[in-house]
Amino acid sequence: MVDADQTFVIVGGGLAGAKAAETLRAEGFTGRVILICDERDHPYERPPLSKGYLLGKDARDSVFVHEPAWYARHDIELHLGQTVDAVDRAAKTVRFGDDGTTVRYDKLLLATGAEPRRLDVPGTDLAGVHHLRRLAHSERLKGVLASLGRDNGHLVIAGAGWIGLEIAAAARQYGAEVTVVHRGQTPLHSVLGPELGQLFAELHREHGVRFHFGATLTEITGQDGMVLAARTDDGEEHPAHAVLAAIGAAPRVWLAEAAGLELADREAGGGVLVDTRLRTSDPDIYAAGDVASFPHALFDTRLRVEHWANALNGGPAAARSMLGRDETYDRIPYFFTDQYDLGMEYSGWAPPGSYDQVVVRGDAGKREFIAFWVKEGRVLAGMNVNVWDVTDPIQALIRSGAPVDTEALADPHVPLESLGA
Template sequence: MVDADQTFVIVGGGLAGAKAAETLRAEGFTGRVILICDERDHPYERPPLSKGYLLGKEERDSVFVHEPAWYARNDIELHLGQTVDAIDRTAKTVRFGDDGTQVRYDKLLLATGAEPRRLDIPGTGLAGVHHLRRLAHAERLKGVLASLGRDNGHIVIAGAGWIGLEVAAAAREYGAEVTVIEPAPTPLHGVLGPELGGVFAELHREHGVRFRFGVRLTEIVGQDGMVLAVRTNDGEEHPAHGVLAAIGAVPRTGLAEAAGLELADRAHGGGVAVDERLRTSDPDIHAAGDVAAFPLALFGTRIRVEHWANALNGGPAAARSMLGADTAYDRVPYFFTDQYDLGMEYSGWAPPGSYEQVVIRGDIGKREFIAFWVKEGRVLAGMNVNVWDVTEQIQQLIRSGAKADTEALADPHVPLDSLIP
């Protein structure tokens, strides 16, 4: 039984933390809820930062999880612009803020997220080198892309992952020139493998993006503190008036590590190791969102997922676990993207080497298809491109673990429902 005198502390003001606070109140928790955010903005969602808001199609206020008045109305003690610098697990306290405020917790949720991976090359201190993780980053980059578009300027993007490609699409819509530098042989290589990366490469080439695959940035060249060009390890130099480092993110585990909590190994994405109820190695401390590495029985592994749906669902799952619910967090990983006229949803988990073949249903040339990553007849993942209202069936097919007829999988005349046991 949860006592009304208890205090639950949430560290991290992203989507996972905000939805956890919301869920605690929705489930009837009447104790103190303290939400500590190191940013000065109210908790917000990150997808618009590289999509609608970056493109100027969504207003700034649309990114926030709740309107500002919601927190006081629901008796959430919100601390903005405050950093937690220590957890004392013996005393069950957290210390935060410039004045070293300490609060005691009965349950603690770490939703500290991730931070952009930094380029380790000369020139990263120049003006015009950008990252995209926070609202302030998006605001700055939005102005940069608009300016480059007006002046026919050139942005170089290091990394052809989701953020890199979404910013490339936004930059082209503003009219900026774009070059993407990627060490792998195709975009999204670590997620989609070599079979589907070419679809995204061709999409971007059609819109004027230049790719340089198989090379790395070695230096950002500047003059008077401003970016002028970049150099790559093949000896080439590329003009640049701005550079975006989009080479991935690192889970923010420093607080957990200092507190002696168990961390996941790099093979499982790093992060804070949690069990199926999102409890860390300390049963009174939970973790959710980008920072948490959780066991996924469906795939027989531990994974860390840096996507919106994991924060959206993981925060509430952690809150219910803090309240004593005995329910496993076993969501099928899901993410989406919008680039130019291509919309895509991906469900499942199929990194290169984990599958035997990719089965295509539909017209890949027209970019209207579903791709299935298959091993021993079992669907590990599915990606629907400009085909809608099929996510539920794809996830059911993945969850079933049943062998599917690959010819039927590839035949758009065979209803997906009929393939689900």
């Protein structure tokens, strides 16, 4: 039974943490809610940092989850710019801030997110080396891209994942020259495989992006603290006035690890191990968002998902579990991207090796199509490109697990809703 004398503490001021706080109040919790954020900005959403806000299309205020006054109005104790440095599970306390403030919790939610992986090569201390995770990073990068565009400057991006490609698109729209260095042979290989990864390579080449596949950065050279070039392990040297590291993110697990909570294997994506209710190995501590590794019965594996929808839905699910609701978190992974005139939504989970064919419905040449990753006639994932309002039927096909006629799946005249029934 939850009552007004209880204190729920949320560590992490991203989307998952903010939505968890919102859900606690919406579900009628009248106890104390403490939200601790190590950034000085109010909780915000991250997709605009590499999309609309970076491109100057969205105002700064549009990225925030709630207006600043919302927290006080809903009696959320918000601590900005404060880092939690210890969790004492025996005493059920967290310690945070420069003065070592300690508060006791009845339930604790870890929504500590992830942090960008750093390049481990000479030259990363130069002023023109960037990464993107926080609002301040996006603000800085926006100015850099605008300057590169004005001066015909060169940006080298290490990594051809979602962040790398979205920033490549933004940089080209600012007018900067862009080279992407990627150790794989196609972009997005770990998510889309070679079949659809090539489509994104062609899209970016059409907009003037140069790719250097099968290579990794080994050194960033400069003079007077400024970047001049980026070298790769095959002996190539690319002119550069700025370098962006977009080589993935690592879950921020150090707080959970120090508290003795069980962690997922790094080979399986790492993160804090949780059950289907997002509870950690301590029944009074929960985890949600980028940091949580949760079991997904539909895909028969553990997943750690670093996308907006997981934070949007995982935070509220954890909050309801903290309140004792019978909550099972089994959302189908979903993410989206916007690059130039291409808009895309992806649902499901189908890493290379997990499927036996890719079925395309529509015209891939015109970039108006849906692709399905299929194993033994069952849809594991679907990606709609410049085709809209189909996420629900795609997810229904995935969740049903029913075999489908792949010829009908490829036929745009056959309604998706009629398949897999």
